[in-house]
Amino acid sequence: MSEVSLPAARPAPFVSLVGAGPGDPGLLTLRAREVLTQADVVLTDALVSPALLAHCPQARVVEVGKRGFLPSAQQEDINDLIVREALAGGGQRVVRLKGGDPFVFGRGGEETLACRAAGVPFEIVPGVSSAVAAAAYAGIPVTHRGLSRSFAVLTGTDRHGPAAYAEIAGVDTLVFLMGVRHLPQITADLIAAGRDPQTPAAAVQWASTPQQRTVRATLGTLAQRAAEAGLGAPAVTVVGAVAALHDDLDWFCPAPLPLQGAQVAVTRTREQTGSELAALLSGRGAQVSEIPLLRFVPASSPRTLAGALSGFDGWVLLTSEQAVRALTQTLLAAGRDLRILARARIAAVGSGTARTLREYGLAPDFVPTRSGSRHLGAELPAAPGEVALHVGSQDVDPVLETALGARGIEYVAAEAYRSELSELTPAQREQLQEAQVVTLASAVGARALAQVAGTSFTAAVIGPQTELAAREAGFTRLILAEQPTLASLSDAVQRACRAG
Structure with a gap:
């Protein structure tokens, strides 16, 4: 009887660099979902949909992404953290979860080079890049017969200048990532490099999500039109004849949502992802931040x-x-x-x-x-x-x-266990202060929030016991859910936003 050869187990430590897609959690790949279910630690970016964390309830989640101009981790620190987490405890499965595709202006090359230098094995799980997805969700094909035979993807955070743009004068479609803040300079430089000011152009914010908005203009007017519309990050800009197709092919028209644009902080423990509630609120249009208040340690x-x-x-x-x-x-x-x-x-x-x-x-x-x-x-x-x-x-x-x-x-x-207060990062404290409503799903959570960040919040609470604990802790602006369910708590958030 011949021996059966079993495949070798994947070595630990191991790092998976995973692309999360442009925003819609449904655009996550099957391979990415599989990797998340096996993770011990997930290092996630700020723009990753919280709903994706429902695939890894067993993992410890660490947020390392950058939010606007708030204090955040430097790339070198993130590289070191990936390696440290992978090597901890004799080896862990680490997922570095990044928006879009990790190798399209995602600094994934730097992170994998750090793994290689440390001798940590890794894999790349590509994601749907916003470079093409944002355009597609706005009804703009980056290539189209008779209009565009080529496209280039550029970062909008670097000052390329007219000379650099002149070098790519033959490229039909230009896609800029992370450039909405610099649109006046980008459009001026493109015109100075020879692009016709009447060239069709578009900027797409929060592509593939319920918050998606698109501004269609010309190269010469896009910066002003985007500013008038209040368009901000994250946004993708498309310049080229294909941008005019948005007028006929725009297919994604999210209906106005009850929490459109509302900022909500979901409080939780470190062991809970909070993702089910976060996903419910995001589905209603809210911009959700998850704030860990407690961590549990063994008895x-x-x-x-x-x-x-x-x-x-x-x-x-x-x-x-x-x-x-x-x-x-x-x-x-x-x-x-x-x-x-x-x-x-x-x-x-x-x-x-x-x-x-x-x-x-x-x-x-x-x-x-x-x-x-x-x-x-x-x-x-x-x-x-x-x-x-x-x-x-x-x-x-x-x-x-x-x-x-x-x-x-x-x-x-x-x-059976001990609970300890978490130490909030400066970014998390900023998110709390910017939130219109915070959610409280337990009495212990209410007391913890009061201890770590005070009581000057409008809070939606899940039940009478949580409400009593919150009032005893010093909270005064409380909206009680009608039923002790996450759906009812989401309704309470809506009422709190309307009242506020």
């Missing part, structure tokens, strides 16, 4: 939790999805597993926690009629004198403890 003593649960036959209370995940991880760290709960009765604080329990093969014995610690404490089918063991973080839940104590039920807290 200080896994054996303490295992000891508390061993033989326990009372109620085990779980008040978050994180608590469910941490329970299983802490028990495994102590050499035990979920069979330790065989005699216990399990209560979940709401439908989300109950769903996570079922994913781990556990059906909750009780879920209150309304989500929240207050309702769990009031409705738990336990008699006075019974013990309720709350599995969660190092912090006692005062609402739950009070509700149970009022009924004579003993509350005991058991640590």
Whole structure:
């Protein structure tokens, strides 16, 4: 019998340089999605759609992109970080997620050269470049028989000058990336180099997204028309006879959306991507920033939790999805597993926690009629004198403890994980200050935001318990979701924007 030769496992460390496309998450390639599902760490650019992070819930996400003229990482620092993350812990799978295509003015060559110099193996996963996608979404073919046999892609951030443009006088279509801020200089230099001021031209902002806008003009008038329209970055500029085809071929006409242009900050923990809520808000037209407020670390003593649960036959209370995940991880760290709960009765604080329990093969014995610690404490089918063991973080839940104590039920807290405040970057603080609305999806998140950034925000909150915690922390401008769901929280964001 001949031996079967199995393919060699991909070596670790390993870096995947992945193109995320121009904006629409549906334009991500199948290979890119596959790579994201395998990642340990994702280093993402600022303009990457947050919906893409739903493909990598297992990964730690680090934002390294540049936003306008805010303080941001230097390219050399990003190169070093890619290598460091790949080599950490004996080797990790790192995805460098970049807008468009990483090799089209994405500095992907510099990042892969850094990997090669460090001996870190890598791959390139091309993406749909905005150089052609933005034009296509505006109904402009970069080549067209009888109009354009060639096109060139240029960066608009460099000062090329008339002499440089004269060298490409024979190219029919010019596509400028990242150049909307310098349009007056670019158009003047092109005219000085011999381009006819009447040459058709167009600028496309936020191509392929619900925020897409296109300004069609001539080379001589484009800068003024774009300024009058308030067109800003990110935008792609097309100069050439083909730009006139936009008038007949414009096909992508996103309807006005309820949150068009609104800036929303989605607060979350580092372990959560927040992408489902971010995707819902982006789909309604919002510009979304995700702000990590907390990070979770393992329990200080896994054996303490295992000891508390061993033989326990009372109620085990779980008040978050994180608590469910941490329970299983802490028990495994102590050499035990979920069979330790065989005699216990399990209560979940709401439908989300109950769903996570079922994913781990556990059906909750009780879920209150309304989500929240207050309702769990009031409705738990336990008699006075019974013990309720709350599995969660190092912090006692005062609402739950009070509700149970009022009924004579003993509350005991058991640590399955520890939560710590995240340190926000200057860019994240800027995003918070610019946000019209922030979202609060948990009481602990409300308290964390108050500690790290204050309470001077208009906030949409997911439920009464979160609202109570937010008011106790000092927030005053609160909009409560009608139901404890992400869709209802998105509705609350809309109401907050209208009220603000």
